[in-house]
Amino acid sequence: MSGTFVGMPAFPAAAHGAVADRTLRANLRHATHTIRDKRARAVTELDDWAELREAGKQIKDHTLRHLDTYLVQLEEAVVRAGGTVHWAVDADEANSLVTRLVQETGEREVVKVKSMATQEIGLNEALEEAGIRAYETDLAELIVQLGKDRPSHILVPAIHRNRGEIRDIFEHEMASWGRPAPEALADSPAELAEAARLHLREKFLRAKVGISGANFMVAETGTLVILESEGNGRMCLTLPETLISVVGIEKIVPTWRDLEVFLQTLPRSSTAERMNPYTSTWTGTSDSDGPRTFHLVLLDNGRTDTLADEVGRQALRCIRCSACLNVCPVYERAGGHAYGSVYPGPIGAILSPQLRGMGSEIDRSLPYASSLCGACYEVCPVAIDIPEVLVHLRERVAEGGEVVRNGARITVRPAKGHAAERAAMRATAWAFGRPGILRTGQRLASRTRRLHPRKLPGPGKAWGASRDLPEVPQESFRDWWARTDGGKGEVK
Amino acid sequence: MNSRERVLARVRRAVGDASDSASSSYAQDVPRDYHEQHGARTAAETADLLAENLAEYRALVHRAQEADLPALIARLLAERDADSVLAPAGLPREWLSGVAARLVEDSPDSTPHELDEVTAVVTGCALAVAETGTLVLDGSPxxxxxxxxxxxxxxxCVVRVPEQLVSSVPQALPRLDxxxxxxxISGPSATSDIELDRVEGVHGPRTLQVILVE
Incomplete structure (x- = not known):
């Protein structure tokens, strides 16, 4: 993935700071609770939600099982419709491909539709290095770009900012990127949206190159699909002469008909609308309507490695709706930045460590950034069992084992710091298998209970930092059972 | 090995040898137990539902008979002081017979800056989806x-009911090319990017008027 987040502290350290930020917590709480209730209403309206969810899950699973077939089919269809298809194994290859394609147009600036894939590979930074300016046109992405900030939510990257902060960013930063903010800008969402409209319009009207991702690619027809709200997507997809779309290989659906499932589940899960304001579909190029040149860059960047894991691969079903973020008690308190990735929240906790591998401290800590409450699984429109994958990845962190990295099968060693936990678990297993020793140990613990510390010392200190030790009862269950004959002799 | 072959080889290693072909297992793998539409409605009720859902997302809905269309279009444009109106080549000219504003043709040569000077546009549509309050445009004349x-x-945007009206998304897709x-299009341009609070009107047309012609 991109270098944007290199050097991030592990989740607990990053979350610690975020939880102490009262403004951030208030912003997140307000936003996630608003959308949470609306989503529930939008979903309840459809009495066949469970069936739509199951169909979505099965379409994606089927596609992943036959991904090679569908990729080739998609490529043929896009080429037949007048597009050019490129393949990128990793972020670097995708970035240099796109940079070269922009350079070939002779342009020095591009307009961008919000896209997770281009965030993931750090495309803007790569273009910047080549002297090409990339303008983000989604309102929230604009706020993040102007504020020299990082995205903290999949759908609403500036969810951590409130209207007052956004007003200040517009007032201070718009002028150095183009048209300045209007005089005496107020902080109502309507006025802020108007300021963005005026600021971006001149960029849309002169743009010669547009860059996008895609929500779906239809293998049988070669059609790409983008769902959006503001119209910035339509601007970028129709006004420029050249369109470059960077899309993860898992975004394929086999047939045109399959869209009938996702066009019902995605808007309701995402913005809690029956339908988002604008959806664009295009197949290659069209005569005198829209871009005359269309490039599709198919991106791997860790996806085939994820696909090799039979439990973890379900994360590739994700349609980036962000419903799991909005219901997550951990996300609500820690915020998106603590996850150290463009994919925050529950889905990020299982996607980032799989796409990037578990080489860094942040990626090894992400599977633990959850209370396993299961709310994310419940709202997921493609039924990704996020708790199952979290536990699976925790096992890999603690135990090590075989994984695929960059296409090669390797064995990872257990992460450091889990040795004490493993030793404790082994000792527990040994004691539970020996009743006499367990009894002696429990009695000893009861008699010395006044001497017990409230926190674990030594190697257990880090593990116990966020956990309170349970109080040891006066009498063990086994002793109580023996003394009272299973409760029959209990004095009432 | 080039990148295309490398990615495809990695996919094949990751999923193993699929014992079945994609085309033969597709129908069996994908259960479609969901509804083709939600609830049963008469044609009139379907039109009402479209109007209701469009209005909920702040589109302005009008009903008219074909004969009244020119007068209605002229009035809607005048009310918003439109001084120029874009008209696609295949739009029935009689619809615009009462329009006082300057007509601008949809030409491949016009620049985005020139289009930015135009106040309004009148079009037909390919179809409309009642359950979601959606208009679909397919670039027809x-x-x-x-x-x-x-x-x-x-x-x-002019919608002919009931001919161009369907109930649901599953009914819409087979009719589209x-x-x-x-x-x-489902309502005017909107954003929820500030505190997840929905605001109408960002980059697309801030006023969307839909005329249901019976």
């Missing part, structure tokens, strides 16, 4: 290029 319904700030560039 009465709808024009995608950009003409994007840059002007005021869009008037994926080879044409499609634009699905």
């Amino acid at each position: 009465d709808q024009g290029r995608r950009r003409i319904t994007l840059i002007p700030d005021h869009h008037i 994926p080879g044409r560039p499609l634009t699905w």
Whole structure:
């Protein structure tokens, strides 16, 4: 993935700071609770939600099982419709491909539709290095770009900012990127949206190159699909002469008909609308309507490695709706930045460590950034069992084992710091298998209970930092059972 | 090995040898137990539902008989002081017979800056979806290029009911040609990017008026 987040502290350290930020917590709480209730209403309206969810899950699973077939089919269809298809194994290859394609147009600036894939590979930074300016046109992405900030939510990257902060960013930063903010800008969402409209319009009207991702690619027809709200997507997809779309290989659906499932589940899960304001579909190029040149860059960047894991691969079903973020008690308190990735929240906790591998401290800590409450699984429109994958990845962190990295099968060693936990678990297993020793140990613990510390010392200190030790009862269950004959002799 | 072959080889290693072919297992793998539409409605009720859902997302809905269409379009444009109106080549000219504003043709040569000077646009549509309050444009002669319904700030869209009306998304897709560039429109441009609070009107037309013609 991109270098944007290199050097991030592990989740607990990053979350610690975020939880102490009262403004951030208030912003997140307000936003996630608003959308949470609306989503529930939008979903309840459809009495066949469970069936739509199951169909979505099965379409994606089927596609992943036959991904090679569908990729080739998609490529043929896009080429037949007048597009050019490129393949990128990793972020670097995708970035240099796109940079070269922009350079070939002779342009020095591009307009961008919000896209997770281009965030993931750090495309803007790569273009910047080549002297090409990339303008983000989604309102929230604009706020993040102007504020020299990082995205903290999949759908609403500036969810951590409130209207007052956004007003200040517009007032201070718009002028150095183009048209300045209007005089005496107020902080109502309507006025802020108007300021963005005026600021971006001149960029849309002169743009010669547009860059996008895609929500779906239809293998049988070669059609790409983008769902959006503001119209910035339509601007970028129709006004420029050249369109470059960077899309993860898992975004394929086999047939045109399959869209009938996702066009019902995605808007309701995402913005809690029956339908988002604008959806664009295009197949290659069209005569005198829209871009005359269309490039599709198919991106791997860790996806085939994820696909090799039979439990973890379900994360590739994700349609980036962000419903799991909005219901997550951990996300609500820690915020998106603590996850150290463009994919925050529950889905990020299982996607980032799989796409990037578990080489860094942040990626090894992400599977633990959850209370396993299961709310994310419940709202997921493609039924990704996020708790199952979290536990699976925790096992890999603690135990090590075989994984695929960059296409090669390797064995990872257990992460450091889990040795004490493993030793404790082994000792527990040994004691539970020996009743006499367990009894002696429990009695000893009861008699010395006044001497017990409230926190674990030594190697257990880090593990116990966020956990309170349970109080040891006066009498063990086994002793109580023996003394009272299973409760029959209990004095009432 | 080039990148294409490398990615495909990695996919094949990751999923193992699929014992079945994609085309033969597709129908069996994908259960479609969901509804083709939600609830049963008469044609009139379907039109009412479309109107209701469009209005909920702040589109302005009008009902008219074909004969009254020119007067209605002229009035809607005048009320918003439209001084120029884009008209796709295939739009029935009699619809615009009462319009006082200057007519601008949809031409491949016009620049985005020129389109930005135009106040309004009048189009037909390919179809409308009642359950979601959606209009679908497919670039047919009465709808024009995608950009003409994007840059002007005021869009008037005419829907013929019941011919162009379907109940649901599953009914809409088979009637659309994926080879044409499609634009699905559900209310005017909007954003929820500030505190997840919905605000109408960002880059697309801020006023969307829909005329249901019976």
